[in-house]
Amino acid sequence: MEDKVIDIAAQLGRDLKSRTAVRDLYDKFVNNNWTDAKIDFSNVNFVTRSFMDEFYNIFVANEEMNAELINLSPEIKAMLDAVKSTQRKPEKSAKIFFRKSSDIEFRSISEANKYLETLPF
Known part of the structure; x- marks a missing residue:
């Protein structure tokens, strides 16, 4: 194609x-x-x-x-x-660390940005 x-x-x-x-x-x-x-x-x-x-x-x-x-x-x-x-x-993946020691991994910056946009501030 x-x-x-x-x-x-x-x-x-x-x-x-x-x-x-x-x-x-x-x-x-x-x-x-x-x-x-x-x-x-x-x-x-x-x-x-x-x-x-x-x-x-x-x-x-x-x-x-x-x-x-x-x-x-x-x-x-x-x-x-x-x-x-x-x-x-x-790096292989971006990581965000939280107080409970749980990790969230993202495959791209765009994916991390989309996640962050859903967080209430």
Whole structure:
């Protein structure tokens, strides 16, 4: 089966600025069961470092995703490389410790974020 090509500018706009936009795109991937896709940056004008940091963690470093980035401009590629160079190697799983010594393990940052959003504060 051929990989789906996602025009990220059509999904999020030509200027990619927020971490929330990355999470929205990830939710769209999950809801449509897209795990293998080519993400096309050809129509993107600008990305912020915070957008690219979140994008890197959710799409590039996430073992659940098989996303190939295509048509990156030299500026966007430079931002991706800058973000990549500052990342720590991920541990096998993120753990949150509670007073009762029980552990909750998550397979991804997105999964941990979804859990945290359900907690009442």
